[in-house]
Amino acid sequence: MENKVIKVNLGKSSYNITIGRGSLSHAEKYLDLKRKVLIVTDDNIPKKYVQKIKSKSQKAYIVVIKHGEKNKNYKNYLKIIQTLISYRFDRSDAIVAIxxxxxxxxxxxxxxxxxxxIDFYNVPTTLLSQVDSSIGGKTAINVTKIKNIIGTFYQPKSVLIDTDVLKTLPKRELNSGIVESIKMAATFDKNFFGFLCSCDDIIKNSENIIYKSLILKKRVVEKDEKEKGLRKVLNFGHTIGHAIEESMNYKLLHGECVGIGMLFFSSEEAKSKIESALLHYNLPTSCKIDKRKIIKLIKHDKKAKNDMISTIQVDKIGSYKIINIGLHDIAAIL
Ligand SMILES: NC(=O)c1ccc[n+]([C@@H]2O[C@H](COP(=O)([O-])OP(=O)(O)OC[C@H]3O[C@@H](n4cnc5c(N)ncnc54)[C@H](O)[C@@H]3O)[C@@H](O)[C@H]2O)c1
Structure with a gap:
């Protein structure tokens, strides 16, 4: 089957996203590996994926981070930087994330x-990263318990999505990833939402799910690269979702938290549809909520100002509105 290619149009920072089964075996066609490359990966990613990139690179070094969200921290960021320094990477070299x-x-x-x-290539290997974080150029680390508090907007040179890698992804991670697609569909596309509600095999349909999700997100990030307005829609479910994720010390997965988070900002009608979609993928629709901790964490949200936060509400599937809500009101709905 032919690869699908999405061009993200962002002027000088434009790039292609290539989606295809087995595409990792031809990585050199999509990434410029004829140079010094630092591969960054974690200790749960099957080594065969890393080896595929390494074998196609002129000179590759590897940094392995311990898996898990709490390791997206300053210490590991520094470990990557120190490796770059010790191998004398310069501006003509590149980093590949796998x-x-x-x-x-x-x-x-x-x-x-x-x-x-320096040049950055992204080879996302979870469904979540394929349908969502592969596009838009947001980078970040967490500090103390505050998610993504340091980061940049920095577009990759190119993104390579091999859907075959999903075969080794644990089922819980696969289901967690589909939440970002449900989010895109709930805010923009009721037909896609309907498709997701009845899809019985994520892996079989992965190319289409990824392509459709990325096309929806592409339209947003091309209009608003740095989240000045429209891009806020992508945060549907994230205000409370991020706070749940942090307050539970990352015991629930990102997608699981976003799924629960969406239910707090939906009309009764939309809520019951989103709930059914989550249940279809065995995802949680509630969890133990520590109100005090959650409100404290929301205060640190980048969208919070003077005890008010701008967030996304879905009343009808396929549409959304931006609302400003006080932290007191959030406490009341928790
Ligand atoms: N930049 C963005 O736009 C953006 C968007 C959404 C989420 N995020 C961030 O993404 C992170 C969550 O990402 P995630 O859900 O991909 O989690 P993750 O990166 O923690 O990966 C989940 C687990 O799956 C393992 N894994 C990954 N690929 C595998 C494979 N193919 N086979 C077997 N195991 C595999 C990992 O080792 C890890 O243990 C959060 O930090 C969130 O803030 C960023």
Missing amino acids: GGGMVGDMAGFAASTYMRG
Whole structure:
């Protein structure tokens, strides 16, 4: 089957996203590996994916981070930077991230800051990172318990999505990833939402799910690269979702938290539809909520100002509105 290619049009920072089964075996066609390359990955990613990139690179070094969201931190960021320094990477060299959103966010942040920016390639290996964090150029690390508090907007040179890698992804991670597609569909596309509600095999349909999700997100990030307005829609479910994720010490996965988070900002009608979609993928629709902790964490949200926060509400599937809500009102709905 032919690869699908999406061009993200962002002027000088434009790039292609290539989606295809087995595409990792031809990585050199999509990434310029004829140079010094630092591969950043985590200890749960099957080594065969890393080897495929390594074998196609002129000179490759590898940094392996311990898996898990709490490792998306300053210490590991520094580990990447120190490796770049010790192998004398310069501005003509590149970083390749092979992993989920944790690795992608941190490697992207390192690429954007080392020598004021070196080339960054993203090879996302979770469904979540393929449908969402592969596009839009957000990079970040967490500090103390505050998610993504340091970061940059930095577009990759190119993104390579091999859907075959999803075969080794644990089922819980696969289901967690589909939440970002449900989010895109709930806010923009009711037909796609209907498709997701009845899809019985994520892997079989992965090319289409990824392509459709990325096309929806592409339209947003092309209009608003740096989240001045429209891009806020992508945060549907994230205000409370991020706070749940942090308050539970990352015991629930990112997608699981975003799924629960969406239910707090939906009309009764939309809520019951989103709930059915989540249940279809065995995703949680509620969890133990520590109100005090959650409100405290929301205060640190980048969208919070003077105890008010701008967030997204879905009343009808396929549409959304931006609302401003006080932290007191959020406490009341929790
Ligand atoms: N930059 C963005 O726009 C953006 C968007 C959404 C989420 N994010 C970030 O993404 C992160 C979550 O990403 P995630 O859900 O991909 O989690 P993750 O990166 O933590 O990966 C989840 C787990 O799956 C393992 N794994 C990854 N690929 C695998 C594969 N093919 N086979 C077997 N195991 C595999 C990983 O080792 C890890 O243990 C969060 O930090 C979130 O903030 C960023």
